[in-house]
Amino acid sequence: MKPLLSSRMVLGVFIVLIAATPLVMSPFYITLLNYIGLAALVALGLVLLTGIGNLTSFGQAAFVGVGAYSTAFVTTSSSFAWLGNSPWAGFIIGLLITSAVALILGAITLKLSGHFLPLGTIAWGISLYYLFGTAEALGGHTGMTGIPPILVLGWVLDQGYEIYYLIWAFLLAAIINTKNLLDSREGRAIRALKGGRIMAEAMGVNTLYSRMAIFLFAALHASTSGWLYAHMQRFVNPTPFNIHNGIEYLFMAVIGGASSVWGAIVGSSLITILKQWLQDLLPKLFGQNGNFEVILFGLIMIIVLQRAQNGLWPLLAKLLPVQHELKTINPHAEPLAQRTLPTHGEVILEAKNVTRKFGGLIANNNMNLTVHAGEILALIGPNGAGKSTLFNQLSGVDTPSSGEVLFLGKPIGGLQSRTVAAMGMSRTFQHVKLLPTMTVLENVAIGAHQRGHKGVFSAAWRLERAEEERLLAEAARQIERVGLKELMHVEAGSLALGQQRILEIARALCSDPCLLLLDEPAAGLRHLEKQALADLLRRLKAQGMAILLVEHDMDFVMGLVDYVVVMEFGQKIAEGLPEAVQQNQAVLEAYLGGVE
Ligand code: ADP
Ligand code: MG
Numbered sequence: 022m023k024p025l026l027s028s029r030m031v032l033g034v035f036i037v038l039i040a041a042t043p044l045v046m047s048p049f050y051i052t053l054l055n056y057i058g059l060a061a062l063v064a065l066g067l068v069l070l071t072g073i074g075n076l077t078s079f080g081q082a083a084f085v086g087v088g089a090y091s092t093a094f095v096t097t098s099s100s101f102a103w104l105g106n107s108p109w110a111g112f113i114i115g116l117l118i119t120s121a122v123a124l125i126l127g128a129i130t131l132k133l134s135g136h137f138l139p140l141g142t143i144a145w146g147i148s149l150y151y152l153f154g155t156a157e158a159l160g161g162h163t164g165m166t167g168i169p170p171i172l173v174l175g176w177v178l179d180q181g182y183e184i185y186y187l188i189w190a191f192l193l194a195a196i197i198n199t200k201n202l203l204d205s206r207e208g209r210a211i212r213a214l215k216g217g218r219i220m221a222e223a224m225g226v227n228t229l230y231s232r233m234a235i236f237l238f239a240a241l242h243a244s245t246s247g248w249l250y251a252h253m254q255r256f257v258n259p260t261p262f263n264i265h266n267g268i269e270y271l272f273m274a275v276i277g278g279a280s281s282v283w284g285a286i287v288g289s290s291l292i293t294i295l296k297q298w299l300q301d302l303l304p305k306l307f308g309q310n311g312n313f314e315v316i317l318f319g320l321i322m323i324i325v326l327q328r329a330q331n332g333l334w335p336l337l338a339k340l341l342p343v344q345h346e347l348k349t350i351n352p353h354a355e356p357l358a359q360r361t362l363p364t365h366g367e368v369i370l371e372a373k374n375v376t377r378k379f380g381g382l383i384a385n386n387n388m389n390l391t392v393h394a395g396e397i398l399a400l401i402g403p404n405g406a407g408k409s410t411l412f413n414q415l416s417g418v419d420t421p422s423s424g425e426v427l428f429l430g431k432p433i434g435g436l437q438s439r440t441v442a443a444m445g446m447s448r449t450f451q452h453v454k455l456l457p458t459m460t461v462l463e464n465v466a467i468g469a470h471q472r473g474h475k476g477v478f479s480a481a482w483r484l485e486r487a488e489e490e491r492l493l494a495e496a497a498r499q500i501e502r503v504g505l506k507e508l509m510h511v512e513a514g515s516l517a518l519g520q521q522r523i524l525e526i527a528r529a530l531c532s533d534p535c536l537l538l539l540d541e542p543a544a545g546l547r548h549l550e551k552q553a554l555a556d557l558l559r560r561l562k563a564q565g566m567a568i569l570l571v572e573h574d575m576d577f578v579m580g581l582v583d584y585v586v587v588m589e590f591g592q593k594i595a596e597g598l599p600e601a602v603q604q605n606q607a608v609l610e611a612y613l614g615g616v617e
Pocket of ligand 2: 409410451
């Protein structure tokens with residue numbers, strides 16, 4: 022067997038390499054490493070923002086500029102003499118200004134979708150660059166000089182190898198913070214942004230908050246890079262902060278592997294070294310001056326996008342025998358607070374004359390139904406009958422054209438799906454929505470999002486471990502409850518469809534609901550899987566859970582549910598006990614005339 026490295030050991034090796042490098046490298050290479058570290062800080066933010074959070078930004082160089090210019094001004098202007106023109110004051114003020122700028126820009130741009138967001142980042146990237154060049158107080162295009170070196174505990178960092186340690190210490194902290202963040206409650210919400218936003222909202226995540234958090238995180242790291250840069254160079258001018266550099270940072274993240282922390286290091290090393298090397302080599306080769314490296318980078322980018330869309334890190338990682346530790350579950354973690362379930366038989370969900378029109382089509386016409394605590398109600402009907410439409414009205418995803426839906430006595434029309442989830446209604450999806458590269462445990466834990474409260478900062482510094490333990494223990498408990506214990510640490514994408522549907526039920530249970538809404542939970546399942554599902558639903562009912570399920574498979578609901586409502590063409594055509602409904606003439610006709 023190959024010796025396996027833990028990811029902690031990889032980090033250890035990395036730290037030793039950082040510490041030892043200045044002892045063996047010439048100043049030229051130290052300078053190169055300084056540039057790599059500065060770029061990696063920015064690229065790391067982009068890994069989180071773009072690679073993981075799916076928000077493309079071309080504008081990060083502008084945030085580097087905000088950090089650099091803030092400190093340049095604070096450390097050279099007489100108006101900041103009262104702060105001793107200290108670089109550390111420059112750092113803090115830079116972070117504050119960056120936060121303000123990022124919050125404003127984020128509020129404007131993060132609501133944009135598709136190609137509008139990257140276009141928005143280009144727009145502010147260009148504006149900020151011209152602001153640096155135009156503002157007289159910032160020295161216009163010539164920039165600002167006389168920036169002092171950073172002082173750490175009386176040690177003046179004015180040599181390349183001295184600031185090297187500071188740059189790489191910041192980078193190391195950033196790597197550890199990012200890894201911590203991703204492995205937390207907020208991190209799971211962030212990882213759900215790519216392809217799982219609807220699911221995450223339904224599980225109680227405020228996805229706009231998550232997007233804002235990573236936007237701010239990336240901006241602050243870029244700003245820190247700018248601060249270090251300004252005190253390394255001891256002067257600033259607008260050139261390094263233009264949109265071209267913004268694009269280059271994105272290159273680094275994508276080429277390195279935008280979904281991994283280490284990808285940022287690989288990408289920034291590769292591009293920085295290649296740039297240095299090609300800038301010297303290519304003009305000699307072609308016998309004339311020019312930015313040949315830019316042309317070559319374009320070509321490299323196209324090849325990487327063609328051949329290795331996930332960047333180079335996943336390819337390198339395959340060569341390293343790194344073992345991913347399984348998460349440990351503490352069975353003694355203090356259980357999360359639970360809501361008291363309504364008493365058996367109490368009305369919990371009520372649809373009153375719900376009508377939903379799509380233009381001329383009446384998808385739901387005057388629908389009434391009532392779900393009682395602790396019972397299973399099935400909404401059945403042939404395809405196209407309007408079941409999913411009604412389901413959306415009931416779960417607050419859509420608002421009826423007329424009529425209303427009351428959950429626990431409160432109207433839910435127009436509420437956000439995360440608000441409805443917080444009230445105690447949780448759902449699964451007709452087309453399974455899970456995050457295939459995350460484990461079963463992590464997927465299920467997303468359901469418990471609203472039962473934790475610790476934020477991004479606590480997560481980055483690991484101050485939320487007690488709460489995290491409780492959340493994971495709860496997820497594990499729900500996984501056991503539905504019978505997936507053996508698969509807890511397996512990637513969700515590798516499960517069979519039947520198991521994925523059960524996983525969704527565990528995730529819904531994790532939010533501590535009193536009502537489960539299941540849209541065609543048996544669709545696509547094999548006979549045995551259907552039986553297992555029915556057994557599970559019976560057990561949940563016995564434990565006091567109310568369940569509303571939408572089905573078009575009549576056999577599945579018979580013998581399982583307490584009450585049936587049958588729909589056809591948007592109308593209720595029958596309702597009652599399963600046996601009675603099965604004999605109903607209108608129902609038989611609807612089903613015989615339907616797809617069955
Ligand atoms: P079921 O879930 O019972 O198969 P649906 O509720 O999905 O049926 O659809 C009922 C009818 O409403 C169908 O004719 C469908 O085409 C129509 N419909 C559903 N959603 C929309 C929509 N967003 N816009 C227009 N028509 C819709
Ligand atoms: Mg449907």
